[in-house]
Amino acid sequence: MTAVSAERVRTQIDGLAAAGLDWPTFGAAAIETLRKALPFSAACLATVDPATELVTATVKWGDVDDEHDLEWSYYEYEVEDVYDFREVSRRPGAVAALGAETGGDPTRSRRYAEMFAPVWDYSDELRAGLSADGATWGGLALFHQGGRTFTLAEQEFVTSVSAGFARGLRTGLVVGAADLAVLGDGSGPAVIVVGADDEVVSANVGAQERVTDLGGGPLGDAPLPQVVCAIVGAARRRAADPGAPMPRARLRSRSGRWVVAHASPMVGRGGTVADVVVTLEDARPPEVIPLVVASYGLTDRERDVVGLVLAGVDTADVAARLHLSAYTVQDHLKKIFAKVGVRSRRELIARIYNDHYVPHLVEGGALAPSGWFAGASGR
Known part of the structure; x- marks a missing residue:
């Protein structure tokens, strides 16, 4: 790994993160880009719910496969091991290499001894928590074979690109509107x-x-x-x-x-x-709207402003409630519009609601007391 290639790869991953790709497309491209500076045998990039940090979906590269997902989840959530993704995400640098963690004896890890080695013959694992603006959006696991281990320099390099990965996953969550034709109108839980x-x-x-x-x-x-x-x-x-x-x-x-x-x-x-x-x-909207808003990478104050805008509060009242001047609110709104890719309050509300909630109205679904559409969910 050279300094020139490492810097180029960081720039390319940041560019992919800002390209407006859906998260699987971003993930596959970012993994291939990462390999230009850091060779590895296999990789698994996961999205997580920032509230619980549970893995929700993955993009895999190499011989790591979907057939062992239940086994993987067993060792991740049910078994006490050397580390897990949640613990790694809270470390300075948010990275860990199994060989270094076990003093060169990875068999101290049940995950390694009972799955990684016998199933795939991996010799080392590097994990990274992927966080941006104080929230964890995913995790990255890289693997070596043939007795190779991850160096300290490689760990530090993964730390340096982790925020780019996180931004790409975060942005990819809100790309595109729902295709309501996929599930039947009466599909319930x-x-x-x-x-x-x-x-x-x-x-x-x-x-x-x-x-x-x-x-x-x-x-x-x-x-x-x-x-x-x-x-x-x-x-x-x-x-x-x-x-x-x-x-x-x-x-x-x-x-x-x-x-x-x-x-x-x-x-x-x-x-x-x-x-x-x-x-x-x-x-339901109260569950998804905060996640959608967070996916646009807004600051705490910008999220406060968006919350009031979505509630229909005008600029003067937003300023009064947040103890800001009207000019400061307008400045926040301009930055919010730029991040979300809209030009007005109306477009902002449409972008958040129309793509992720209101489309059910087009189908004529009746709003149920639960706050969701009875025709769309069966409630």
Whole structure:
């Protein structure tokens, strides 16, 4: 890795992050770009819900595959190990290399000894938390084979590009509007029961549509979507440890719909966790609008202004409530418009609501007491 190529790669990743790509396209391009300065055998780039830091979806490169997602989630959420993504994200530099963490003995990690080495013959793993503006938007795992390990210089380089990766994932979440034709008008929540053996025990009518829209295959015959694997593991962990991550995550499906995935463990006799009930449903506005706003990379004060604008508060009242001058509010609005890519308050409201919520009105859905559209979600 040379200083020239490293700087060029950082610039290219920052350029990809600002290119307005959807997150899978950005992720695939950013991984290929990273390899120009830092060779590796395989990679996995994950998006997370910033509120719970649970993995919601992945882009993979090399021989790491989808077949082991449930196993991966088991070691990430249910097993105590040397580190996990949440812990790494809180470190200075937000990076960790397994070989360095274990003093050259990676077999101290169950994840390595029971999965990485026997399944893929990896010799080292480097993990990085991907954060921007105080929120974690994803995680990156890189792998070496053939006895190679990640150097301190390589760890520092990944730290230097992590913010670019985070911005690209964050921006990619809000690219494009939902394709409402993918799911039927009456599609309600999907309910999937996953047994202790990780097999699908049962599912309600319509669950297959939801799973397909999240990138999964036929239920019972193909790997479950990454987010389902993650919240199943998180639910089992939380049953034993109330301080573990909430088994809940927000994400965008392949059709562009915002979905909330959550899980609840069914406790059997003796307090053992038997089945886990997973629910996948359309996100309600209070759940998704804050995430959409955060995805545009606004400052705390800019988010305050947007919140009042979305509530219909005029500029004078925004200024009074935030103890600012009207000129300062207008200055904030100009910066907000530039970041969101609009030219007026009306366009700002349309961009946030029309792309992520209001399209259901076009279909004639009735607004239910829950705050969602009864025709679109079955509630």
